[in-house]
Amino acid sequence: MSDKPRVAVLLTGGTIGSGGHDDLDRLDYVDLGHVLTDEEALPLYRFPDDVDVSPRRVRRIPSTAADEGFWAELRTAVLTIAREEPDVAGVVITHGTATLEETAYVLQLTLASELPVVLVGAQRPPTAVGSDAQVGLANAIRVAASPSSRGHGVLVVMDDRILSARDVLKTSNSGLDTFRARDHGALGDVDPYGGVWFYRKLLRRHTTSSRFVAQAHPVWPRVEIVPVWAGADARVVERPVADGARGLVVASLPPSMNPPAVEVAIQQAVTAGVVVVASSRAITGRVTQRHAFDERGLVGSDTLSPQQARILLSLCLAAGLGHEEIVEAFATH
DSSP states (O other), X not given: OOOSOEEEEEEOOSGGGBOOXXXXXXXXXXXXXXXXXXXXXXXXXXXXXTSEEEEEEOOOOOGGGOOHHHHHHHHHHHHHHHHHOTXXXXXXXXXXXXXXXXXHHHHHHHOOOOSOEEEEOOSSOTTSTTOSHHHHHHHHHHHHHOGGGTTSOSEEXXXXXEEETTTEEEOOSSOTTOEEESSSOOSXXXXXXXXXXXXXXXXXXXXXXXXXXXOSSOOOOOEEEEEOOTTOOTHHHHHHHHTTOSEEEEEEBTTTBOOHHHHHHHHHHHHTTOEEXXXXXXXXXXXXXXXXXXXXXXXXXXXXXXXXXXXXXXXXXXXXXXXXXXXXXXXXX
Protein backbone atom coordinates (compact mmCIF):
# COMPACT_ATOMS: atom_id res chain seq x y z
CA MET A 1 0.00 0.00 0.00
CA SER A 2 1.42 3.38 -1.06
CA ASP A 3 1.80 6.05 1.60
CA LYS A 4 1.16 8.72 -1.01
CA PRO A 5 -2.25 10.47 -1.02
CA ARG A 6 -4.42 9.18 -3.87
CA VAL A 7 -6.41 11.51 -6.10
CA ALA A 8 -9.04 10.42 -8.61
CA VAL A 9 -8.99 12.47 -11.82
CA LEU A 10 -12.25 12.48 -13.78
CA LEU A 11 -11.65 13.35 -17.42
CA THR A 12 -14.48 15.03 -19.35
CA GLY A 13 -13.03 17.02 -22.23
CA GLY A 14 -12.70 20.72 -22.96
CA THR A 15 -9.55 22.59 -23.96
CA ILE A 16 -7.53 20.79 -21.30
CA GLY A 17 -8.35 17.56 -23.13
CA SER A 18 -8.28 18.83 -26.73
CA GLY A 19 -5.73 18.70 -29.52
CA GLY A 20 -4.90 21.41 -32.04
CA HIS A 21 -3.78 21.31 -35.64
CA ASP A 22 -0.14 21.74 -34.53
CA ASP A 23 1.89 22.98 -31.56
CA LEU A 24 1.24 26.63 -32.45
CA ASP A 25 -2.55 26.24 -32.53
CA ARG A 26 -4.01 28.20 -29.60
CA LEU A 27 -7.24 29.25 -31.27
CA ASP A 28 -8.44 27.25 -34.27
CA TYR A 29 -8.61 24.04 -32.20
CA VAL A 30 -12.00 25.21 -30.92
CA ASP A 31 -13.41 24.65 -34.41
CA LEU A 32 -11.48 21.42 -34.98
CA GLY A 33 -13.33 19.77 -32.08
CA HIS A 34 -10.71 17.08 -31.48
CA VAL A 35 -11.18 15.76 -27.95
CA LEU A 36 -8.15 13.63 -27.16
CA THR A 37 -8.45 9.96 -26.33
CA ASP A 38 -6.99 8.83 -23.01
CA GLU A 39 -4.01 7.37 -24.89
CA GLU A 40 -3.38 10.76 -26.51
CA ALA A 41 -4.06 12.95 -23.48
CA LEU A 42 -2.43 11.26 -20.50
CA PRO A 43 1.16 11.36 -21.85
CA LEU A 44 0.83 15.13 -22.29
CA TYR A 45 0.21 15.76 -18.57
CA ARG A 46 2.71 15.93 -15.72
CA PHE A 47 1.43 14.39 -12.50
CA PRO A 48 3.08 15.24 -9.15
CA ASP A 49 5.55 12.55 -8.04
CA ASP A 50 4.30 12.61 -4.46
CA VAL A 51 0.64 11.91 -5.32
CA ASP A 52 -0.84 8.61 -6.51
CA VAL A 53 -3.06 9.67 -9.44
CA SER A 54 -5.98 7.52 -10.58
CA PRO A 55 -7.41 8.87 -13.87
CA ARG A 56 -10.69 7.64 -15.29
CA ARG A 57 -12.93 8.77 -18.15
CA VAL A 58 -16.42 10.18 -17.52
CA ARG A 59 -17.20 11.86 -20.84
CA ARG A 60 -15.46 13.13 -23.98
CA ILE A 61 -17.41 16.32 -24.66
CA PRO A 62 -16.81 20.04 -25.08
CA SER A 63 -18.11 21.97 -22.10
CA THR A 64 -20.60 23.70 -24.38
CA ALA A 65 -22.49 20.38 -24.26
CA ALA A 66 -22.70 20.35 -20.45
CA ASP A 67 -26.27 20.06 -19.17
CA GLU A 68 -28.34 18.74 -16.28
CA GLY A 69 -27.71 15.11 -17.25
CA PHE A 70 -23.95 15.71 -17.31
CA TRP A 71 -24.09 17.35 -13.88
CA ALA A 72 -26.01 14.40 -12.46
CA GLU A 73 -23.45 12.00 -13.92
CA LEU A 74 -20.54 13.92 -12.37
CA ARG A 75 -22.30 14.15 -9.01
CA THR A 76 -22.94 10.40 -9.01
CA ALA A 77 -19.33 9.70 -9.97
CA VAL A 78 -17.95 11.80 -7.10
CA LEU A 79 -20.35 10.35 -4.52
CA THR A 80 -19.51 6.81 -5.69
CA ILE A 81 -15.81 7.50 -5.19
CA ALA A 82 -16.47 8.97 -1.75
CA ARG A 83 -18.49 5.90 -0.77
CA GLU A 84 -16.49 3.09 -2.37
CA GLU A 85 -12.91 4.40 -2.31
CA PRO A 86 -12.25 5.60 1.24
CA ASP A 87 -8.51 5.88 0.56
CA VAL A 88 -9.06 8.67 -1.99
CA ALA A 89 -7.92 12.05 -0.63
CA GLY A 90 -9.76 14.12 -3.23
CA VAL A 91 -11.21 14.32 -6.73
CA VAL A 92 -10.13 16.45 -9.68
CA ILE A 93 -12.50 17.08 -12.60
CA THR A 94 -10.98 18.27 -15.87
CA HIS A 95 -13.50 20.49 -17.64
CA GLY A 96 -13.84 22.97 -20.46
CA THR A 97 -13.70 26.58 -19.32
CA ALA A 98 -16.85 27.74 -21.15
CA THR A 99 -19.20 26.31 -18.51
CA LEU A 100 -16.74 25.30 -15.79
CA GLU A 101 -18.12 27.83 -13.31
CA GLU A 102 -21.66 26.50 -13.74
CA THR A 103 -20.69 22.86 -13.21
CA ALA A 104 -18.65 23.86 -10.16
CA TYR A 105 -21.58 25.72 -8.59
CA VAL A 106 -24.05 22.90 -9.24
CA LEU A 107 -21.71 20.51 -7.41
CA GLN A 108 -21.18 23.09 -4.67
CA LEU A 109 -24.92 23.09 -3.98
CA THR A 110 -25.72 19.38 -4.42
CA LEU A 111 -22.74 17.29 -3.29
CA ALA A 112 -23.33 15.70 0.11
CA SER A 113 -19.65 15.03 0.74
CA GLU A 114 -16.69 16.74 2.39
CA LEU A 115 -14.28 15.05 -0.02
CA PRO A 116 -12.26 17.82 -1.70
CA VAL A 117 -13.46 18.31 -5.28
CA VAL A 118 -11.39 20.51 -7.59
CA LEU A 119 -12.28 21.59 -11.12
CA VAL A 120 -9.57 22.61 -13.55
CA GLY A 121 -9.50 23.65 -17.19
CA ALA A 122 -7.08 25.26 -19.60
CA GLN A 123 -7.05 28.24 -21.93
CA ARG A 124 -4.61 26.57 -24.31
CA PRO A 125 -4.71 22.90 -25.37
CA PRO A 126 -1.98 20.61 -24.01
CA THR A 127 -0.68 20.13 -27.57
CA ALA A 128 0.23 23.84 -27.84
CA VAL A 129 3.49 25.52 -26.91
CA GLY A 130 2.97 27.50 -23.70
CA SER A 131 -0.11 25.53 -22.64
CA ASP A 132 -1.38 26.05 -19.11
CA ALA A 133 -2.84 22.53 -19.05
CA GLN A 134 0.15 20.77 -17.49
CA VAL A 135 0.83 23.04 -14.52
CA GLY A 136 -2.88 23.67 -14.00
CA LEU A 137 -3.70 19.98 -13.68
CA ALA A 138 -0.67 19.36 -11.45
CA ASN A 139 -1.78 22.21 -9.16
CA ALA A 140 -5.34 20.93 -9.03
CA ILE A 141 -4.11 17.47 -8.04
CA ARG A 142 -1.98 18.94 -5.27
CA VAL A 143 -4.94 20.93 -3.92
CA ALA A 144 -7.21 17.87 -4.02
CA ALA A 145 -4.56 15.84 -2.18
CA SER A 146 -4.07 18.43 0.55
CA PRO A 147 -5.86 17.84 3.89
CA SER A 148 -6.25 21.62 4.17
CA SER A 149 -8.73 21.55 1.26
CA ARG A 150 -11.42 19.78 3.28
CA GLY A 151 -14.32 21.95 4.36
CA HIS A 152 -13.93 24.56 1.63
CA GLY A 153 -16.58 23.15 -0.68
CA VAL A 154 -16.00 22.70 -4.39
CA LEU A 155 -12.91 24.50 -5.65
CA VAL A 156 -11.57 25.79 -8.96
CA VAL A 157 -7.79 25.87 -9.42
CA MET A 158 -6.49 27.92 -12.35
CA ASP A 159 -3.44 30.13 -12.88
CA ASP A 160 -2.08 29.17 -9.43
CA ARG A 161 -5.24 30.50 -7.70
CA ILE A 162 -7.57 28.51 -5.46
CA LEU A 163 -11.11 29.82 -5.96
CA SER A 164 -14.47 28.98 -4.42
CA ALA A 165 -17.12 27.60 -6.80
CA ARG A 166 -19.53 30.19 -5.40
CA ASP A 167 -17.47 33.20 -6.44
CA VAL A 168 -15.64 32.05 -9.56
CA LEU A 169 -16.15 33.87 -12.84
CA LYS A 170 -14.52 33.49 -16.26
CA THR A 171 -13.44 37.03 -17.13
CA SER A 172 -11.37 36.67 -20.31
CA ASN A 173 -11.87 34.87 -23.60
CA SER A 174 -8.22 33.94 -23.97
CA GLY A 175 -6.14 35.19 -21.03
CA LEU A 176 -4.47 32.63 -18.79
CA ASP A 177 -5.69 34.53 -15.71
CA THR A 178 -9.31 34.27 -16.86
CA PHE A 179 -10.82 32.82 -13.67
CA ARG A 180 -11.26 35.28 -10.83
CA ALA A 181 -13.24 35.56 -7.63
CA ARG A 182 -16.19 37.77 -8.48
CA ASP A 183 -16.08 39.91 -5.34
CA HIS A 184 -14.23 38.68 -2.30
CA GLY A 185 -10.95 37.29 -3.55
CA ALA A 186 -9.26 33.93 -3.94
CA LEU A 187 -9.23 31.47 -1.06
CA GLY A 188 -5.54 30.78 -1.55
CA ASP A 189 -2.87 29.79 -4.03
CA VAL A 190 -0.41 27.12 -5.08
CA ASP A 191 3.25 28.12 -5.01
CA PRO A 192 5.91 27.09 -7.57
CA TYR A 193 7.04 24.24 -5.28
CA GLY A 194 3.53 22.79 -5.18
CA GLY A 195 2.74 24.15 -1.72
CA VAL A 196 -0.97 24.65 -1.07
CA TRP A 197 -1.83 27.81 0.87
CA PHE A 198 -5.28 28.83 2.14
CA TYR A 199 -5.86 32.31 3.54
CA ARG A 200 -9.64 32.54 3.89
CA LYS A 201 -12.72 30.33 4.06
CA LEU A 202 -16.19 30.60 2.54
CA LEU A 203 -18.93 31.06 5.15
CA ARG A 204 -21.93 30.49 2.85
CA ARG A 205 -23.72 27.13 2.94
CA HIS A 206 -22.33 24.49 0.59
CA THR A 207 -21.94 20.73 0.06
CA THR A 208 -22.93 18.96 3.30
CA SER A 209 -24.60 22.07 4.73
CA SER A 210 -26.43 23.04 1.53
CA ARG A 211 -30.20 23.00 1.55
CA PHE A 212 -30.20 21.18 -1.80
CA VAL A 213 -28.09 18.08 -1.18
CA ALA A 214 -31.21 15.95 -0.71
CA GLN A 215 -32.22 16.61 -4.32
CA ALA A 216 -30.43 13.63 -5.84
CA HIS A 217 -31.71 14.17 -9.38
CA PRO A 218 -33.79 17.34 -9.48
CA VAL A 219 -36.20 17.94 -12.32
CA TRP A 220 -34.80 21.24 -13.49
CA PRO A 221 -37.60 23.75 -14.13
CA ARG A 222 -37.27 26.18 -17.01
CA VAL A 223 -35.34 29.23 -15.79
CA GLU A 224 -33.94 31.73 -18.26
CA ILE A 225 -31.45 34.58 -18.11
CA VAL A 226 -32.85 37.80 -19.60
CA PRO A 227 -30.21 40.23 -20.89
CA VAL A 228 -31.07 43.92 -20.74
CA TRP A 229 -29.61 46.78 -22.78
CA ALA A 230 -30.36 50.44 -23.44
CA GLY A 231 -33.60 50.55 -25.39
CA ALA A 232 -34.72 47.02 -24.52
CA ASP A 233 -38.50 46.60 -24.47
CA ALA A 234 -41.03 44.32 -22.82
CA ARG A 235 -40.46 41.51 -25.32
CA VAL A 236 -37.24 40.40 -23.62
CA VAL A 237 -39.35 39.34 -20.63
CA GLU A 238 -42.56 38.38 -22.40
CA ARG A 239 -40.92 35.83 -24.73
CA PRO A 240 -39.50 33.46 -22.08
CA VAL A 241 -42.67 33.79 -20.00
CA ALA A 242 -44.75 32.82 -23.03
CA ASP A 243 -42.42 29.85 -23.57
CA GLY A 244 -43.24 28.56 -20.10
CA ALA A 245 -40.35 29.80 -17.96
CA ARG A 246 -41.06 29.40 -14.26
CA GLY A 247 -38.21 31.68 -13.27
CA LEU A 248 -36.22 34.55 -14.75
CA VAL A 249 -32.83 35.99 -13.86
CA VAL A 250 -32.72 39.52 -15.24
CA ALA A 251 -29.19 40.69 -16.07
CA SER A 252 -30.15 44.30 -15.61
CA LEU A 253 -28.39 47.60 -16.15
CA PRO A 254 -26.08 48.16 -13.14
CA PRO A 255 -26.92 48.29 -10.25
CA SER A 256 -30.02 46.29 -11.29
CA MET A 257 -32.29 48.77 -13.03
CA ASN A 258 -34.22 48.38 -16.28
CA PRO A 259 -35.89 50.44 -19.01
CA PRO A 260 -39.49 51.35 -18.05
CA ALA A 261 -41.12 48.88 -20.44
CA VAL A 262 -38.98 46.04 -19.05
CA GLU A 263 -39.93 46.97 -15.48
CA VAL A 264 -43.63 46.77 -16.40
CA ALA A 265 -43.14 43.36 -18.01
CA ILE A 266 -41.24 42.10 -14.96
CA GLN A 267 -44.08 43.10 -12.69
CA GLN A 268 -46.58 41.36 -14.94
CA ALA A 269 -44.44 38.21 -14.86
CA VAL A 270 -44.36 38.25 -11.04
CA THR A 271 -48.13 38.72 -10.94
CA ALA A 272 -48.45 35.68 -13.22
CA GLY A 273 -46.45 33.57 -10.74
CA VAL A 274 -43.01 33.69 -12.36
CA VAL A 275 -40.15 34.07 -9.86
CA VAL A 276 -37.85 36.90 -10.91
CA VAL A 277 -34.31 37.32 -9.62
CA ALA A 278 -32.86 40.82 -10.02
CA SER A 279 -29.27 40.49 -11.18
CA SER A 280 -26.85 42.76 -13.03
CA ARG A 281 -24.63 42.65 -16.08
CA ALA A 282 -21.85 44.29 -14.02
CA ILE A 283 -18.96 41.97 -13.22
CA THR A 284 -18.74 42.81 -9.52
CA GLY A 285 -20.90 44.20 -6.75
CA ARG A 286 -23.79 42.87 -4.68
CA VAL A 287 -27.36 43.19 -5.87
CA THR A 288 -28.87 43.82 -2.45
CA GLN A 289 -32.38 42.78 -1.47
CA ARG A 290 -33.73 46.32 -1.64
CA HIS A 291 -36.95 47.41 0.09
CA ALA A 292 -38.50 47.89 -3.34
CA PHE A 293 -37.69 44.27 -4.18
CA ASP A 294 -39.60 43.13 -1.11
CA GLU A 295 -42.56 45.27 -2.10
CA ARG A 296 -42.55 44.00 -5.70
CA GLY A 297 -41.88 40.33 -4.94
CA LEU A 298 -38.39 40.26 -6.50
CA VAL A 299 -35.29 38.41 -5.29
CA GLY A 300 -31.87 40.06 -5.21
CA SER A 301 -29.04 37.94 -6.61
CA ASP A 302 -26.52 38.96 -3.93
CA THR A 303 -22.99 38.53 -5.38
CA LEU A 304 -23.85 35.65 -7.71
CA SER A 305 -23.31 35.99 -11.44
CA PRO A 306 -26.46 35.69 -13.59
CA GLN A 307 -25.49 32.14 -14.59
CA GLN A 308 -24.97 31.09 -10.97
CA ALA A 309 -28.21 32.79 -9.93
CA ARG A 310 -30.02 30.75 -12.59
CA ILE A 311 -28.69 27.52 -11.04
CA LEU A 312 -29.66 28.48 -7.50
CA LEU A 313 -33.13 29.65 -8.59
CA SER A 314 -33.65 26.40 -10.52
CA LEU A 315 -32.84 24.34 -7.44
CA CYS A 316 -35.10 26.53 -5.29
CA LEU A 317 -38.02 26.01 -7.65
CA ALA A 318 -37.31 22.28 -7.94
CA ALA A 319 -37.47 22.11 -4.13
CA GLY A 320 -40.83 23.92 -4.10
CA LEU A 321 -39.57 26.88 -2.07
CA GLY A 322 -41.75 29.94 -1.58
CA HIS A 323 -40.67 33.55 -2.06
CA GLU A 324 -39.31 34.16 1.43
CA GLU A 325 -37.44 30.85 1.37
CA ILE A 326 -35.88 31.75 -1.98
CA VAL A 327 -34.76 35.13 -0.62
CA GLU A 328 -33.21 33.27 2.32
CA ALA A 329 -31.46 30.78 0.04
CA PHE A 330 -29.82 33.61 -1.93
CA ALA A 331 -28.71 35.20 1.33
CA THR A 332 -27.15 32.03 2.74
CA HIS A 333 -25.79 29.94 -0.18
